[in-house]
Amino acid sequence: MIRPTLTVISSYFAFVMCASASSSLPNCGSDTITQYHECSGAFSYPSGEIYVGEWRSRKANGVGTFTYPNGDEYVGEFKDNAFNGLGTFTFSVGGEYVGEWTDNQRYGQGIFTFANGDKYIGEFKNNNFDGLGTLTYSNGDKYVGAFKNGQFNGEGTYTYSNGFEYVGEFKDGQFSGEGTLVAPQNNN
Template sequence: MLGSMQKLGRAILVAAAIGGAANLLGSQPSMAQEKGEGKRPPFCQGNPPTGRVKCNYEGGDNYEGNFVNGLPDGSGVYVYANGDRYEGQFRKGVPNGRGTFIFKDDARYIGVFQDGSMRSGTVVFPNGERYVGDFAIVRNIETNVISSQPSGRGQFFYSNGDRYEGQFFAGSPFGPGVLVRVDGTRCSGRFFNQGLDARVSCTFPNGTRYEGELREGVPHGVGTMIDTRGRRFPGVFRKGKPGVS
C-alpha cells in the first residue's frame, strides 16, 4: 500500500519543521530589546524599526519585507541559512495569514498560518504526493513537542493515483474515511491509523465486494467476500488472500 501511508508521517515532520521555523521567527529580537537580551542586532538596510527593510540575522538568516517595531509584520520573505524559506504574511514576527514554506528538498506547505502554525492548506512532497486539508495544534505527550498536524477533514494523494479521504486526528487517519485505488477499488468505513487499519466495505472493479477488516489497506483479519451473484464467503484473510476459515 505505497508505504502504508508513511508519507503522511512526512507530512507530520513537515508540520513540525514549520513549527520550528515559526519559533525561530518568533525569537527574533525587536530592535529595542537587542541589548538587554545579549543578542547581536541584525544588520538592516531600509527603514527600521517600522518600514520596508532588508535584514541579515545572526546565524546567516535573511529577511526582506515589512517591519513594525523591529519585527516582520506584513508581507515578507524569510530565508534560513540552511536553504529553507517562508514567503507570505507576518504578524508580530511570526507567519500569520496566507503563505508558503519551501524546504530545501522542495517539499512545501501552501496555505493559511495562524500564530506561526499552519491551520489549513496543502503539503506537497518532492515525489508529487500531497496532503490537502485541515491542521490543528497537537502536543506530543512523550516529547512535549507542540506542532501543527493533520486533524479534521483531509485527503492524502499518492503518486500512483490512489487516495485516502476522510477524518484525521493528531496526524493520523482516525474516523470515517474512504480509500480509493487507481484501479477503481473503493473501501469506505472507519479507519484507525496511518497504516490504514480499518473496518470497511469494499467494492472491486469486477463487481465483487468485501466486508471486514483491513490492515495496511488490504483485507486482513475477519471478513466476508461476496461474489457478483451475492454468494458470501466468510473467513480470515491474510494480506489480501483467504486464510483459515
C-alpha cells in the first residue's frame, strides 16, 4: 500500500529536481519594483539563510533550495515562502526526509532516514509518524503497523532481530491489549 505512493514520490521528485535546474522563469533583476515577481533568483536573509529558486509575488513559490547557516538544506517545492509539495530535507548532522510537506510540516507520505541508520517509511502528520508505516532499526528490529503522534498506536507487528515477534495492539509505544508473542522456529 505504501510502496506505490513512494514510487510516485520518487519519480515526481526526480522530475522536480530536473525542473529546478532549468526554470523557465527569467532571472530576477535589480529593479526593486519588479524584483522577485515571476522570476528565478537568489535571496540571502539577514539571519544567514539563503533561498535560490522561483519567485512569484515576492514570495518563494515554485521549486527551489533553502539553506540554513548550520548546513541543513531543503530542496523541493515552495508555496508562499513555505515548504509545500514534494521535497527533501537533509540534516547537516546526518539524516534525511524525502516526501510530502504542508506549510513547513512533514505531512503525507515520506521516508525519514536517521543519522544512525534507522529508517521510517510511511505516513506523517504534523512532523510526526502518524498513520500506517514501517520503522526499521539499524540493530535489525522492525515495527510494521499503526502510528499516532510518533509512537506505535493500534495494530502492529514488532519483530526483534533475534527472531521473536509480537503481533497485536500497541498504545503510546508499548504493548497494550490483545497480542501474541511468537518465538523463533528452531531449525535443528
